[in-house]
Amino acid sequence: MRQRIRYLSSPPSFVSFAAVGGREEGQGPLGPCFDHLDPSDRFGQTSWERAEGEMGRIALNFALKKASLSPQQLSVLFAGDLQNQCVASSGGLYSFGIPYIGLYGACSTCTEGLLSLSVWLSEQADRQDVMGAAVTTSHNCAAERQFRQPIEYGGQRPPSAQWTATAAGAFILGSREGDVRITEVCPGKIVDGEISDATNMGAAMAPAAVDTLLTYMQQSGRAPSSFDAIVTGDLGAVGTSLLQEMLLEEGIDVRQNHLDCGNLLFDSERQDVHSGGSGCGCSASVLATHILPALMRAEMKDVLFLSTGALMSTSSVQQGEHIFGIAPLIRIQRF
Amino acid sequence: MKNEPYTSRIRRHTPPSPTKKNCLFAFLIGGGICFAGQWLLYLYEALGATRDDASTLVTVTLIFLSALLTGIGVYDRIARVAGAGTLVPVTGFANAVVSPAIDTKQEGFILGVGAKIFTVAGPVILYGVLCGAVYGVLYSVILWFV
Amino acid sequence: MFLSMMTTSLLAFAVGGGLCVVAQLLIDKTALTPARILVLYVSFGVLLGAVGLFEPLVSLVGCGITVPLVGFGGNIARGVREAVLEQGLLGALSGGFTAAAVGCAAALLFGYLAALCFRGQPKRIS
Structure with missing residues (x-):
C-alpha cells in the first residue's frame, strides 16, 4: 500500500504562536486565551477584506514579539485565507518581507501550512536555527460577502449551517530542538462525499477526515487511545457525530478523545452558531489558544491535528458541483 | 449500517429546522407587517389620499423603514427570528435591494453599488416583468378575438 | 366604520401571516431557496391578477x-392589463415596469441613500 505518513527525521519544534479574534470569538469559551481581540471586528481597517489580512499581520507580529524575533530571522512564510486568490495573506503579510508561499486549502489551510512548513524545516535540519512561519486567517464578514449573501441581508440559517470564525493563528517553527514538535505528517486525499449543499459543510468534510484517520491508524499501527486528543478542524456538531459513527463502524473508536475546533471555539448554548464554528481561522485559533498551550503545559503529550477543508467556489456550488472534502493531518508531540 | 447511503446517514445526523417555532414567528411578524401596513393605509386615507395613492404610499413607507432598519444593522437580526415573516413582505424586497447596496460600497458607487444592487432582488423583478409580459401578450390575443 | 377597518386589518394579518407561513414551510421542508420562493410568489401574484x-x-x-x-x-398584472387596453400589444412591455416603478424606484433610491449613510455592521450571534 502507498505510504501516506511521512515521519520527519528531524522534527521541527514550535518556537512561538499567537491567535487573534473578533467579538464573537472573544465571547466564546476560549476568549481569554486570545492574544488580541477586536470587538468591532474591523481591526482598524476600512473593509472586511483588509481586516482579514490585518488579522494575519497582527497574529504574526504577536508571535514574533513573544519569541523576541525579527521578521528577517524567518526564512519562509506559508500562509492562506478564505478570500479569492488568497489576497488577504498577500496584502496583510507583504510588509514583513519574508519569502512567501501562498496556500489554499479552504478550512484545512492551517494544517496544510504547518505540514508544508514542518517538511520544509525538517529538510534543513543540518543547518542550525532555520525558522519559518505559518499564518492562517478567516473573517466572517469577508466570507459571508464572498460565499453567501450581503451581510445586512435578512435570512435564516438552517441548523446544519456553520459560522465562519473571525480569527487568525500564526505559528513560528524552528529546526532546533524544542519541547513541542511536529513529528509526523500525512496529507489528505480529495474525498467526494457527493454533497452539494453548501449549508452542510460538516457533512461534506467528514468523509475526508474519516479517510485520513483510517489511513493513519492502519499505516501507523496505533490505536486512537494512544493519543491524548484527536483534534479535527471544523466538522461542527453534525460532522462530529458523522465522523464518530463512521469511524466506529470501521472499528475505530475516537469518542473518548476526539475534539473538534468548531465545537470548542464557540459556546453553542449562548451563541447562535448552529452546527459550530468553521473557516480556516477556526482550527488555527483553537490550536494556538487551546491545544498548543495544553501541550506546552504538559497537559497533553501526543496529539493528532487535522483541519478539514471543503473545496468549492461560489460558481461550483451554484453549478451544482459536489463539495469535495480534504483533511491533512499532523502529529504534534511533547518531548 | 456500514452500507447505508451517505445522504440518508446525513439526514439522520442533521437536526431538523424548528419548523413550528419558525412558522409561529413568521406568522406573527409577517402578519404584523401587513397589519401595520393596513393601518398606515387608513392613516394616509384619513390624511386625504385616494385609495390607490394611499396604497402606493404604504409601499414606499414600508420600503423606507426596511431600508433604515437594514442600514442600522437591525433588519437581519429581526429576520433571523422572523424567517419568511420578513422575507415575503415588501420589506424583504427592500432589504434585498438595500443590503447589497451597503455591502458593495467598498467596490465603488458605479461598479459596486450600481452594478450589484440587484444581485439579490434581480430575479424577482425579472420574473415579475417576464410573467407580466407573457400575460400581456395572451391578453392582447384574447382581446383581439373577443 | 371602525369595525370594518378592524376586520380588514385582522384579515390582512391572517392572510399576510399565512402567506409567510407557507413560505417558511417551503424553506424548512423543501430544498427551495428563499430567492426561488420569492420568484414563485411574484409569479403567483401575476397569475392571480x-x-x-x-x-x-x-x-x-x-x-x-x-x-x-x-x-x-x-400590481404588475394590473399594470399590464391597463396598458394593453390602452395601447394594445405594446402594453405587454410597458405595463409591467410602469406598475413596478414606484416600488423599484423607492427601493433603489433608499438603497443608494443607505449606501451613502451607513456602513456594514458585522453579524452577531451572542
Missing part, C-alpha cells in the same frame, strides 16, 4: 395581499 382574483382579494384583505410580494406580481 391575470385570472382576475387579485382585485377582489385586495378589497377583502387589503394589505394582507398587497404587502407580501404576491402584491408586487398582482
Whole structure:
C-alpha cells in the first residue's frame, strides 16, 4: 500500500504562536486565551477584506514579539485565507518581507501550512536555527460577502449551517530542538462525499477526515487511545457525530478523545452558531489558544491535528458541483 | 449500517429546522407587517389620499423603514427570528435591494453599488416583468378575438 | 366604520401571516431557496391578477395581499392589463415596469441613500 505518513527525521519544534479574534470569538469559551481581540471586528481597517489580512499581520507580529524575533530571522512564510486568490495573506503579510508561499486549502489551510512548513524545516535540519512561519486567517464578514449573501441581508440559517470564525493563528517553527514538535505528517486525499449543499459543510468534510484517520491508524499501527486528543478542524456538531459513527463502524473508536475546533471555539448554548464554528481561522485559533498551550503545559503529550477543508467556489456550488472534502493531518508531540 | 447511503446517514445526523417555532414567528411578524401596513393605509386615507395613492404610499413607507432598519444593522437580526415573516413582505424586497447596496460600497458607487444592487432582488423583478409580459401578450390575443 | 377597518386589518394579518407561513414551510421542508420562493410568489401574484382574483382579494384583505410580494406580481398584472387596453400589444412591455416603478424606484433610491449613510455592521450571534 502507498505510504501516506511521512515521519520527519528531524522534527521541527514550535518556537512561538499567537491567535487573534473578533467579538464573537472573544465571547466564546476560549476568549481569554486570545492574544488580541477586536470587538468591532474591523481591526482598524476600512473593509472586511483588509481586516482579514490585518488579522494575519497582527497574529504574526504577536508571535514574533513573544519569541523576541525579527521578521528577517524567518526564512519562509506559508500562509492562506478564505478570500479569492488568497489576497488577504498577500496584502496583510507583504510588509514583513519574508519569502512567501501562498496556500489554499479552504478550512484545512492551517494544517496544510504547518505540514508544508514542518517538511520544509525538517529538510534543513543540518543547518542550525532555520525558522519559518505559518499564518492562517478567516473573517466572517469577508466570507459571508464572498460565499453567501450581503451581510445586512435578512435570512435564516438552517441548523446544519456553520459560522465562519473571525480569527487568525500564526505559528513560528524552528529546526532546533524544542519541547513541542511536529513529528509526523500525512496529507489528505480529495474525498467526494457527493454533497452539494453548501449549508452542510460538516457533512461534506467528514468523509475526508474519516479517510485520513483510517489511513493513519492502519499505516501507523496505533490505536486512537494512544493519543491524548484527536483534534479535527471544523466538522461542527453534525460532522462530529458523522465522523464518530463512521469511524466506529470501521472499528475505530475516537469518542473518548476526539475534539473538534468548531465545537470548542464557540459556546453553542449562548451563541447562535448552529452546527459550530468553521473557516480556516477556526482550527488555527483553537490550536494556538487551546491545544498548543495544553501541550506546552504538559497537559497533553501526543496529539493528532487535522483541519478539514471543503473545496468549492461560489460558481461550483451554484453549478451544482459536489463539495469535495480534504483533511491533512499532523502529529504534534511533547518531548 | 456500514452500507447505508451517505445522504440518508446525513439526514439522520442533521437536526431538523424548528419548523413550528419558525412558522409561529413568521406568522406573527409577517402578519404584523401587513397589519401595520393596513393601518398606515387608513392613516394616509384619513390624511386625504385616494385609495390607490394611499396604497402606493404604504409601499414606499414600508420600503423606507426596511431600508433604515437594514442600514442600522437591525433588519437581519429581526429576520433571523422572523424567517419568511420578513422575507415575503415588501420589506424583504427592500432589504434585498438595500443590503447589497451597503455591502458593495467598498467596490465603488458605479461598479459596486450600481452594478450589484440587484444581485439579490434581480430575479424577482425579472420574473415579475417576464410573467407580466407573457400575460400581456395572451391578453392582447384574447382581446383581439373577443 | 371602525369595525370594518378592524376586520380588514385582522384579515390582512391572517392572510399576510399565512402567506409567510407557507413560505417558511417551503424553506424548512423543501430544498427551495428563499430567492426561488420569492420568484414563485411574484409569479403567483401575476397569475392571480391575470385570472382576475387579485382585485377582489385586495378589497377583502387589503394589505394582507398587497404587502407580501404576491402584491408586487398582482400590481404588475394590473399594470399590464391597463396598458394593453390602452395601447394594445405594446402594453405587454410597458405595463409591467410602469406598475413596478414606484416600488423599484423607492427601493433603489433608499438603497443608494443607505449606501451613502451607513456602513456594514458585522453579524452577531451572542
